[in-house]
Amino acid sequence: NAGVTQTPKFQVLKTGQSMTLQCAQDMNHEYMSWYRQDPGMGLRLIHYSVGAGITDQGEVPNGYNVSRSTTEDFPLRLLSAAPSQTSVYFCASSYSEGGPAFFGQGTRLTVV
């Protein structure tokens, strides 16, 4: 049972480059979300989705896009990477918006 799978685990980008962080879950969860974790700031919600075809902004959405074409996948796109986007990114899924969340292993992104 894979749970929530994130790829890649590590990534280094140059300023201005774009990339997509992949997230897939096999638990048939409707609710998925993306967080970034920075030292001293806890987890901050970037975008979330309550089901296929439905996405919404979280606390820090600028510079990021998401889409949800299937229940299983919720990719996060960085449009034009900036050093301020250096962070650890976590994807999470849950059976409901308020239910316990299951997290992926994280992607450590460095923008130089």
Add this chain to the structure above:
Amino acid sequence: AQSVAQPEDQVNVAEGNPLTVKCTYSVSGNPYLFWYVQYPNRGLQFLLKYITGDNLVKGSYGFEAEFNKSQTSFHLKKPSALVSDSALYFCVLNAGNNRKLIWGLGTSLAVNP
């Protein structure tokens, strides 16, 4: 406004001693409260939750948490700490109409042998 606070950045305990990681919350309605743990270089794992019912909630790895409505607290406890419990612990609040999660800043627990 809904908020959650973890007043201690770091907690140090000796192995075998009881541990407490503190959490307080502010919410206008009934809170849903969670504890998550993050081990070094790993993702986050769900420990336990309070929705309603008994104020003492039991969770994974021998942890429990006590919900106290009058003190608006949800402290995480374990009777006997292990070195392997050393990790970052997050208290999380779910409240309000949108039911999104509100995360505390985390408390780093160090259990010394």
